[in-house]
Amino acid sequence: MRYLFEDFAFDTDRRELHRGTEMVSIAPQVFDLLDYLIRNRERVVSKDDLISAVWNGRVVSDAALTTRLNAARSAIGDTGEKQRLIKTLPRKGFRFVGTVEEAERSTVEPAGSAAHSGDTKHVPASAPRLSIVVLPFANLGGDIEQDYFVDGVTENLTTDLSRIGGSFVIGRHTAFTYKNKAVDLKQIGRELNVRYVLEGSVQRGSNQLRVNVQLIDAETGSLLWAERFEKPVADLFDMQDEIVSRLASTLNAQLIAAEARRAERSLHPDAMDLYFQGMARWNKRWTPEHMAQARSFFDRALALDSENVEALVGIAAVDAASATLLLVDDPRVRLLAAEKALTKALSLAPQHALAHMFLGVVQFATNRAAQGIAECEHALALNRNLADAHGSLGAAKIFAGRAAETEACILEALRLSPRDEGVHRWLSYVGGAKFQLGADTEAVVWLRRSLKANPNYPVAHFQLAAGLALLGELDEARAAVKAGLALDPTFTIRRTRGISWSDNPTFRAGAKRVSKGMRMAGVPEG
Incomplete structure (x- = not known):
């Protein structure tokens, strides 16, 4: 069915919105909301009606509903102030008040459409993202x-x-x-x-x-x-x-x-175009350069849409990773900014698995390991295939003084995604867990595996140096420090103390041993 109003054509079969001959980009959930309002235009629909129809009754915050309504209005040239087409009736609900004409789709096709024409040379440009x-x-x-x-x-x-x-x-x-x-x-x-x-x-x-x-x-x-x-x-x-x-x-x-x-081929990228470009950088090696590029795309996406949930999570991911991988000298500031972005993202999308995972990372890196573990587990309940959530859960166990449980988490992450970009990080987490357990020889084995997966991972070089020094292999330890400083010349032991990681006594004892090993290997004190 096609619904025609003003100069718009809303096609429910092909899930397209056209303004004249131009395709209007619209997110699937926003499309569903607009569809429900148009189909039920003869009555006022309540907030509960919309949540039941669009979100299948899941818990949705008022902010998330308002965001989707604003997006629907924006797509059809309306605003919350004008309410020319979508009217809000206080304490009652919402109603589509525009004049609508119904038409069978086959009788009115937008210019240039290939639907039902027998032309199989291309997919319509309007095919939804993902x-x-x-x-x-x-x-x-x-x-x-x-x-x-x-x-x-x-x-x-x-x-x-x-x-x-x-x-x-x-x-x-x-x-x-x-x-x-x-x-x-x-x-x-x-x-x-x-x-x-x-x-x-x-x-x-x-x-x-x-x-x-x-x-x-x-x-x-x-x-x-x-x-x-x-x-x-x-x-x-x-x-x-x-x-x-x-x-x-x-x-x-x-x-x-x-x-x-x-x-990248779009002349006028919208917020989601920019988000995808940011994620493509993020999914590469987590180098400062790649993360800066990703952050730039996420910032541009938010400039276009201040409530773009994916971009908010992207920014938080960059800040949390920069802090916990010891890439910056202001980790507390980065973690605070990440938590603020994640809190906003989850107010808009309470069931966002990645947002819960990164909130878990922020929490276990700021002396809230039990909460961090719970958030990572919540992320996995929402998406069982989120391999990085298994990896983050393994890291959280270290901060909670439960390092003996880390290896099993990492093995599950590796089972789900054996060629993942994050493999080197996951392997280094096991190395860190082994330090906490006093198994320095095993720690060195896992850290060598980490560096084999990614030789350009500075933190693992410094961890390896600590392990080798604790084992009395000082020449190899110094060589590891040299390799690490070649990748990150600004790294210091002081940077490892820039976050109030955890007050768990088992964790603190292990962290002191690693710092001692780094000092013995010649890592700058800072």
Whole structure:
């Protein structure tokens, strides 16, 4: 159905909003809110009505609802002051008051539309950001009894991808209409109005399971990313869970990178374009340069939309990481700023998994380890595939004096995302835990693994130097300090004391041993 009002066309089938021939960018949740208001324009709808329809009854703050209403008004050229189209009735609710004409979509097409024209050369430019269909994986083994396993991978991956913030994922019932059919991926993109198509296959041998996946740009048909991995056949349900978790974790980063490349071609980037470009930098190595670039994009996004939740979380992530990785001399200031941004983000989006995770990081780095652990666990309850939340949980355990539990958390992070950018950090957390447990030899082993994953990680060089010095290997320790200072010439022992990390006696004893080792290795005192 198409709803026409003023010079706008609101298409519920294709989930598009046009002003004349121009496509208006609109977030999926804002689209749903506007859809509900227009469909129910003959009556006043209450706040509870909107929450039930748009958020499925989840707890939503007044600030979050106001933000979405303001975004809906902005998309159709209205404001909270004018209320020309969306009127707020105090203590009653809201009503769409514009004059609306209904039209079947096939009778009125916007200029240049390819819908139903037989033109399969491109996807409409209006395909939503992060829009994807997961096609049914192919069962290459030919064993019909294995179909349930292969279909389960498709269904669960569809569900998990929908947890990505701002994603638009085609439902499994629609996706399964393409099962066992020869398909033109560009045509599927046009038919479903999605930017990306994921296809894959599963092949089971006598004792080995092989999974192949490909992420395709539905507009061009080009391959964006491919992965293949094999595992010994074990418990099929456990394997299904691991396959889905790995793919969902990796695809999150791959889709953001693809959206960032699109955004770079935009002459007039909006807040979400800038957010994706910031995240693409963030997902690279966490160097001061990359984080500064990411922060710049997030700042620009907030300048356009002061309540952009993703940009708020991005800024908090940069500040929290800069502080906890000892990259700056003002960690307390950075952590305070991060907590302020996260508090605002969570007031707008209470169920934002990454926001909860980074709030946990801020808390365990500011002598609130128990709260930090709870926030990381909350993040995992919201998104079980958030590998970095397992890593952060492992770090939080150190600050709580529970270092013996850290390794298991890190192993789970590695299982979910073995090629993650954060692998070197996670490995170094285990090294830190081993120091606390007095296992200096094991700490050195884990820190060497960290530096093998990323030789350009300064903190691990200084940690390694401490471990080697404590073991009496002073020549190697000094070499590690030299390597660390080459990467970060400003690093000092004083910087490690710039945060009131924790007053847990077990943690403090371990931290003193690391400082002693650094001092023995020749790290500048500062």
